Amino acid sequence: MTLPPLANIPFLNKRVKFPVTPHIPGGLTTPEQLRQIAAVAEKYGGRLKIVGNGITIMGLSLADGEKALTELGCKPESFIAKSVRAVAMCPGKPDCPMAQQDSTALGLALDSEFFGQEVPGKVRIGVSGCPNCCAEVFVKDIGLFGLPKGFTLVVGGNAGRHAQVGKIVGENIPAEEVPAIVRAILAYYRQHGRTKERLGQMIDRLGWDDFLTATIPAPYRPQAH
Structure with missing residues (x-):
């Protein structure tokens, strides 16, 4: 974009x-x-x-x-309040001995597709290669961290003036399936979010059950395991 x-x-x-x-x-x-x-x-x-x-x-x-x-020859970082910001990512495999997934490859793929896209409010995305969560995924609107079987998805975090911790909404997600889930989350956000309302605030207002049903494939929802 x-x-x-x-x-x-x-x-x-x-x-x-x-x-x-x-x-x-x-x-x-x-x-x-x-x-x-x-x-x-x-x-x-x-x-x-x-x-x-x-x-x-x-x-x-x-x-x-x-x-x-x-x-x-660069785009600027996004200054627009209602946009997807640059994706934060840790080094991941093969550069970090703690990494369980390649957070850099996934992070770059997400940044390439979603950076700068218009949404109702600010969206920050973070990707970490292990549960140490060096990319601070629990205070990102959309966060992911790696485990041996795939990525764990955290949604609804916020490190701003109304800080809140995100919730785990998906487990053992293969890296190649993450972008489609992020697309679904952003589509839901565009449909239901109010101007400058953060993703987590919107979900709290509408309810988590409806959000999960609309955006997270059933096999990856935590209650499915």
């Missing part, structure tokens, strides 16, 4: 200076890209800050921010 130009984002176009964060899926970068980001920051007089899975160039004007993103 194409994200709007920075100038079209209302709260940004009123700022004299603002941070520019190139979208780097999974935080996976190269020495060449890091050198390019540093060169662009230096060119436009920006400062660099490492934020989560990305690198923010701080202190740029709107015009310079647009130029910087063009030169880097």
Whole structure:
């Protein structure tokens, strides 16, 4: 999905200076890209800050921010309140000895399909390769962590001002079936969610039974085991 130009984002176009964060899926970068980001920051007089899975160039004007993103050949991170944000993911297999699933491969697939999509409110997705949950999946709107037989799905978390812990709604889900389930969850959210209502708040309002029936295949629901 194409994200709007920075100038079209209302709260940004009123700022004299603002941070520019190139979208780097999974935080996976190269020495060449890091050198390019540093060169662009230096060119436009920006400062660099490492934020989560990305690198923010701080202190740029709107015009310079647009130029910087063009030169880097990157989409910006989503500033829009009603969109799917960048997917957070831990290294997973084969890079982490604790990993039980390949969280990076799944995380990149989810980021490629869902990043920037419009939804009623902010959606954060996290993928961890093991139950240590380094991607903080229990406070994501949609979270997944790996076990030997597949991924466990957690829904309804929120680390914002109205924090809440998500609930386990699926178990032993093969990685290849996760995207279809996420599509179903987002479709349900678009159908029933109110403007700026988080996913977990919507489910609490409507009831978990209806949500589970509509979005999670029966074999993966926890009560089926």
